[in-house]
Amino acid sequence: MTQCCKHVGAAAFRCPLTNKGAAFTEKEREELGLSGLLPTAVSTDDQQVERMREILNRFEKPIDKALVLDSLRATDEDLYFRLLTRYIDEYMPIVYTPTVGEYCQRFSHIFRYPRGLFISYQHAGHVRDVIERAPNKEVDVIVVTDGERILGLGDQGINGMGIPIGKLALYTACAGINPAKTLPVVLDVGTNRQEYLDDPLYLGLRKPRTRGPEYDALVAEFISEARRRWPNVLIQFEDFGNQNAFRLLEHYQDKILCFNDDIQGTASVVVTGMYSAMRIKKEAITDQRFLFFGAGEAATGIANLLVDAIVSEGVDREEAIKHCALFDSKGLVTKNRFEGLAAHKKPYAHDMADTNCFLEAIKQYKPTAIIGVAATPKTFTKEVLEEMAKLNERPIIFALSNPTSRAECTAEEAYTITKGKALFASGSPFDPVVYEGKTFVPRQGNNSYVFPALGLGAVFARAKWMPDGMFLVAAKKLAELVSEEDLAQGSLYPPLSDILPVSVKIGAAVAAYAYDHNLAGNERPADLEKAVEEFMYRP
Ligand code: NAD
Numbered sequence: 127m128t129q130c131c132k133h134v135g136a137a138a139f140r141c142p143l144t145n146k147g148a149a150f151t152e153k154e155r156e157e158l159g160l161s162g163l164l165p166t167a168v169s170t171d172d173q174q175v176e177r178m179r180e181i182l183n184r185f186e187k188p189i190d191k192a193l194v195l196d197s198l199r200a201t202d203e204d205l206y207f208r209l210l211t212r213y214i215d216e217y218m219p220i221v222y223t224p225t226v227g228e229y230c231q232r233f234s235h236i237f238r239y240p241r242g243l244f245i246s247y248q249h250a251g252h253v254r255d256v257i258e259r260a261p262n263k264e265v266d267v268i269v270v271t272d273g274e275r276i277l278g279l280g281d282q283g284i285n286g287m288g289i290p291i292g293k294l295a296l297y298t299a300c301a302g303i304n305p306a307k308t309l310p311v312v313l314d315v316g317t318n319r320q321e322y323l324d325d326p327l328y329l330g331l332r333k334p335r336t337r338g339p340e341y342d343a344l345v346a347e348f349i350s351e352a353r354r355r356w357p358n359v360l361i362q363f364e365d366f367g368n369q370n371a372f373r374l375l376e377h378y379q380d381k382i383l384c385f386n387d388d389i390q391g392t393a394s395v396v397v398t399g400m401y402s403a404m405r406i407k408k409e410a411i412t413d414q415r416f417l418f419f420g421a422g423e424a425a426t427g428i429a430n431l432l433v434d435a436i437v438s439e440g441v442d443r444e445e446a447i448k449h450c451a452l453f454d455s456k457g458l459v460t461k462n463r464f465e466g467l468a469a470h471k472k473p474y475a476h477d478m479a480d481t482n483c484f485l486e487a488i489k490q491y492k493p494t495a496i497i498g499v500a501a502t503p504k505t506f507t508k509e510v511l512e513e514m515a516k517l518n519e520r521p522i523i524f525a526l527s528n529p530t531s532r533a534e535c536t537a538e539e540a541y542t543i544t545k546g547k548a549l550f551a552s553g554s555p556f557d558p559v560v561y562e563g564k565t566f567v568p569r570q571g572n573n574s575y576v577f578p579a580l581g582l583g584a585v586f587a588r589a590k591w592m593p594d595g596m597f598l599v600a601a602k603k604l605a606e607l608v609s610e611e612d613l614a615q616g617s618l619y620p621p622l623s624d625i626l627p628v629s630v631k632i633g634a635a636v637a638a639y640a641y642d643h644n645l646a647g648n649e650r651p652a653d654l655e656k657a658v659e660e661f662m663y664r665p
Contacts (some may be wrong), residue, residue, distance in 0.1 A: 133158070134159055134542055135158065135159045135160070135163070135340050136163060136609070136622060138150070138160060139163075141459075142199065142201055142202060142203040143203055143204075143306065145201055145202045145203075146202065146204070146205075147164075147169075147174065147201075147202055147205070148164060148165060148167070148168065148169040148173075148174065148177075149168065149169045149170065149171055149173075149174050149205075150164060150168070151168055152168060154166075156426065156575060162467060164170070164343040167307060169589070171205075171208060174205050175205065175208050175212055176207070178198060178205060179209065179213065180540050181193055181196070183551060184196070186364040188219065188220050188224075188225040188228075188234065189218045189228050189229065190223060190340040191221050191225075192215075192221070192225050193236060194231050195209075195220060195221065196236075196238065197238075197239075198401045199239075199295075200238070202292055205665075207295075207299060207305060207665040208665040209532045210295065210298075210299040210552055211299050211626070214300070214622055214625055215621070215622050215623050216240035217397065218296065218572075218574060218622060219555055220292070220300075221292050221295050221296065221299075222292045222295075222296055222530035222574065223277060223529055223553070223554055223572075224528060224530045224554045225304065225561060226266050226277070226292040226651050227277050227278075227279055227528065227529040228529075228628070229288040230276050230277075230279065230282045230285045230286055230287075230288035230289060230293070231279065231282065231285065232285075233282070233284070233285035233287060233288050233329070234284070234285055234322070234325065234328045234329040234330075235327055236301065237471065241254055241291055241310060241312075242287065242290060242291065242309055242310030242311055242312070243257070243259075243260060243309065243311045243312075243616075244284065244287070244311075244312055245311060245312070245313050245344070245348055246313075246315070246330075246331050246342065247314075247315065247316075247329075247331065247340070249344075250340070250343065250344050250347065251343070252330050252604065253347045253348050253351045254351045256352075256354065257348075257351045257352055257355050260309060260355075261276050262307060262308075262309055262538070263351075263358065264306075264307050265308070265355075265356040265480045265576060266303055266304065266307040266308065266358070266585045267294065267297055267303055267307070267308050267309070267359070267360045267362065267374055267585065268308075268309045268310075268311055268352060268359055268362065268582050269290035269293045269294050269297075269308075269309075269359070269362045269364050270312070270313065270348070270361060270363060270364065271286045271287070271288060271289050271290055271312055271313070271363075271364045271365045271366065272286070272312070272313040272314075272315050272325060272345075272366055272370065273285065273286025273287070273289075273312060273314075273330075273365065274286075274335065274365070274366055274367035274370070275319070275365050275366065275367045275368070275371070275388075275423075276288075276289055276342040277289075277365070277501075277528045277529060277532075278367050278501025278527050278528050278529065279501075279529075281317050281318050281319045281335070281367075282317070282319070282322075283314070283316065283319060283328070283330040284317070284328075284329050284330025284331070285322070285328075285329070285330070286312060286365060287310065287312040289364055289365050290310030290311060290312065290364060291310045293310075293362070293364060293387070293577070294310050294361045295308075296574050296577075296578055297577075297578045297581055297582075299625075299631040299662060300311070300574050300575075300578040300579070300625045300629055300635060301578030301579050301581065301582040301625075301662065302626065302629070302661075302662025302663045302664065303580065303581060303585065303662075304663040305529075305663065306398050307484045310373070311348070311352075313337055313344060313348060314330045314331050314378060315331070315336050315341055315344065316330070316331045316332075316333040316335040316336055317330060317331075317334070318334050318335050323381070341370070341602070345370075345438050349378070349382065353382060358383070358588050358647065359383070360384065360385075360581055360584055360585055361378075361382065361383065361384040361387040362384065362385060362386070362387055362577070362581065362588075362629045363375065363384065363385070363387075363388075364386075364387055364388065365388060366386075366388075367378070368422055368423060368468070368470075371386055371389060371423050372389070372423070372426075372469070375387070375390075377390065378591070379591065380591050381428075382591065383584060383589055383590065383591055383592065384591070384592070385580065385592050385597075386423070386427075387573055387577045388423040388424060388427070389423045389424070389426070390427055390431075390592075390594070390597050391573045391576055391580065392423070392427050392428060392499075392544050392573055392626060393424075393427040393428045393431035393432075393597055393601075394431065394525075394576045394580070394597040394598070394601045395522065395572065395573050395575050395576045395601070395619075396431075396526070396551075396571050396587040397428065397431050397432060397597075397598070397601040397606075398437075398504075398575070398576070398601045398602075398604040398605045398618075398619065399524065399551045399571045399618040399619065400414070400416075400432065400495065400522070400581050401435075401602065401605035402605055402608045402612075402613065402618035403495070403520075403618060405605075405608070405613055406520065406549055406613050406616075407519075407520050407544070407549070410434070410439065411435050411436055411439060411441050412436050412441055412449075412545075413494070414449060414450070414494045415449055415450075415451075415456070415488065415491060415492060415493045415494050415495070415524075416428075416429065416432055416449060416450045416493060416495045416496075416497060417451050417452075417453065417488060417493035417495070417496050418450070418451070418452045418453060418496075418497045418499060419453050419496060419497065419498045419499065419502075419505055419506075419534060420452075420453070420454065420498065420501070420502075420527075421452035421453065421454035421459055421470075421471050421500075422454075422497035422500075423643055424499035424526065425452055425500075426452070426470040426471065427437075427476075428497060429450040429474060430497070430594070431518075431597055431601070432449065432450055433447055433449070433450060434594055434595075434598055435598060435601070436449055438598065443596075447473055447474065450474055451474060451476060451478070451487075451491050451493070451569045452471055452474045453484055454500075455500070456482065457480060457481055457483075457487070458478060458479075458480060458481050458486075458487045458490070458491075459471050459474055459475050459476075460475055460476060460477070460478045460479070460480050461475050461477045461478070461482060461637040462480055463475060463480070470510075472593075474544065476649070478491065483512055484510060485486060485507075485509050487516065488513050488517070489513065490531035492517055494517075494518050494521030495521070495523075495524065495525060495549050496510070496514060496521075496522070496524070497524040497526060498524060498525045498526055498527055498533075498534030498535075499526050499527060500527060501527045501528075501532045502527070502532070502534070503527070503531060503532045503533060503534065504534070505534045505535075506523065506525055506535035506540070507535075508537070508539075510547070511523065511535065511539065511540060511544055512543060512544075512547075514544065514546065515544040515548070518547075519547065520547055520548075521544055521547060521548055521549070522549045523535070523540045523544070523548045524551045524552070524554065524571060525550070525552050526551070526552065526553035527553055528553040528554050529554055530554040530555075532553075533552060533553065533554060535585065536567040537550055537552060537556035537557070537559050537566070538556075538559045540568075541559045541566050541568075541616075541637065542559070542561055543560045545561075546561045546562060546564060546566070549616065549618065550566070550616065550618075551568065551569060551570065551571040552568055552570055552571065553570065553571065553572075554570065555570050556568050565613040565615060566615060566616040567612075567616060567617045568616065569612075569616070569618060569619040569620075569621070569622075570619070570622075571618070571619065572619070572622065574621075574622070574625070575604055575620075575625065575628065576597075576600045576601070576604060578629055579600065579628070579630075579632035579636065580592070580596065580600050580636055582629060582632075582633035582636070582658065582661075582662070583600075583632065583633040583634065583635065583636025583637040583639075584596070584637075584640065584657070585639040586633060586635060586637045586657075586658050586661050587636075587640035587641060587646040587647070587648065587650075588647030588648050589636075589637075589645050589646060589647070590645045590646075590647060593645075595639060595643070595644070596636050596639050596640070599636060599638075599639045600632050602635075603631055603632045603635040604620075604628065607620050607624075607628050607631060608620055626662075627663075629664070630655060630658055630659045631655065633658045634654045634655040634658045637650075637654060637658060638650075638654060
């Protein structure tokens with residue numbers, strides 16, 4: 127057990143890192159003075175997992191299961207990760223999307239176990255003291271949010287802490303990052319959500335969000351102090367609002383080891399889905415036209431990496447940009463709107479007629495793929511899907527908005543309305559769909575396929591920073607791991623149950639990129655894949 131002393135007697139049950147509950151062996155019971163403090167029979171690790179699963183099965187609502195898992199983690203972390211790793215398909219939707227959305231919304235009402243750091247303006251000028259108080263001697267990965275744009279749910283203030291906690295659990299379960307070396311952080315800079323400001327149980331600062339120099343100073347102080355204590359730490363920015371997310375990434379991307387999963391991790395996993403779709407369509411990425419419903423972090427992140435992917439096939443960048451178009455809350459992003467556009471949308475303002483009707487935009491741009499990332503539900507209507515099926519033999523339909531209630535369409539709608547032609551991926555999980563005797567197995571374009579492995583590769587190689595090329599390498603590697611059987615049933619991603627071996631391969635590819643591009647802080651091992659695998663924590 128890392129970073130924990132040996133607890134004796136009943137104290138052994140109170141430390142989540144050393145507690146084994148009924149799985150303490152006879153010898154350990156004797157050594158630690160536990161005889162008589164536990165039921166007589168010793169359980170195996172497997173029995174512990176199955177017992178826990180039985181308990182969880184007693185609860186119907188996902189949020190209740192999440193609360194039980196919280197308690198488990200607070201009492202026996204090893205068992206928590208054993209369970210999560212073994213049944214990742216079953217518990218990922220509880221620990222992360224879609225349940226984590228509700229978990230955040232209720233955070234102030236269900237909070238029981240402090241985890242990670244809560245840094246607010248009260249700490250400005252003294253962030254070092256807070257960082258020093260963190261119990262972790264070493265930290266490999268920090269996930270930090272300011273809670274402004276949680277999933278598709280908007281401003282959640284301090285309640286957004288559910289996201290870094292959930293994401294870091296996936297770093298461990300999906301890519302073997304040692305949980306003792308992970309640290310969730312929320313920057314509590316206020317909230318603009320009145321309902322929280324009025325909620326007596328709300329746990330954050332009761333004031334509107336601070337912006338400007340004061341905000342930037344707190345972020346900078348946090349980053350500098352975290353890196354002072356843990357110089358090799360990877361900092362993942364998570365669920366910041368647009369105005370800060372793009373700015374912070376641009377400022378820090380090539381200066382420190384960091385990335386933004388909403389922008390870059392999303393891009394990587396969605397580009398994977400497109401490569402898989404190309405294998406089914408037997409077409410090249412350079413033949414495609416991508417129309418995004420939404421023009422925020424996910425949309426521009428994906429568009430930028432698709433452009434890189436097209437450029438990597440030898441196409442001129444100016445030409446490649448024309449393969450992506452955006453549709454935001456004001457309609458199609460066109461050249462006529464250039465002056466008033468946010469910087470991240472400007473490259474995609476093409477010479478097209480203005481329209482605020484998505485169906486019209488499809489008729490005009492004639493996309494081969496539509497990608498829904500506006501957190502606006504039910505926008506891939508029957509007419510939209512029919513038009514896509516009319517324009518394309520195999521239309522690519524990605525309904526990525528989370529949680530499930532925000533999805534642009536369901537898997538069933540996509541397959542039935544396009545008469546089984548759609549190549550579909552979603553942000554939240556959907557059950558298989560039977561259409562005219564054929565079973566389609568839609569898979570999530572889940573960021574969990576790549577962000578933990580990207581982190582693993584970067585941490586392993588002690589990368590100095592993470593260029594966009596790393597995200598394209600991860601996408602290409604994941605696409606290679608989609609089997610012909612997966613493709614035959616319409617799955618554009620491998621099963622999540624294979625995530626650990628998948629992460630090893632992606633992690634090794636990312637680390638290889640760091641070694642090849644002189645970005646690594648250590649020596650390249652002879653057998654990189656084996657070394658990455660050995661580096662991983664196993665419960
Ligand atoms: P964001 O806030 O950065 O962007 C949302 C965009 O939607 C903005 O450009 C906004 O103008 C646009 N929009 C809002 N209402 C609209 C409307 N009625 N019509 C057209 N456009 C509209 O958010 P984001 O980070 O880009 O995430 C968007 C959604 O994508 C969220 O639901 C998120 O959960 C989901 N997402 C899924 C994945 C995944 O499946 N792997 C990854 C990232 C994000």
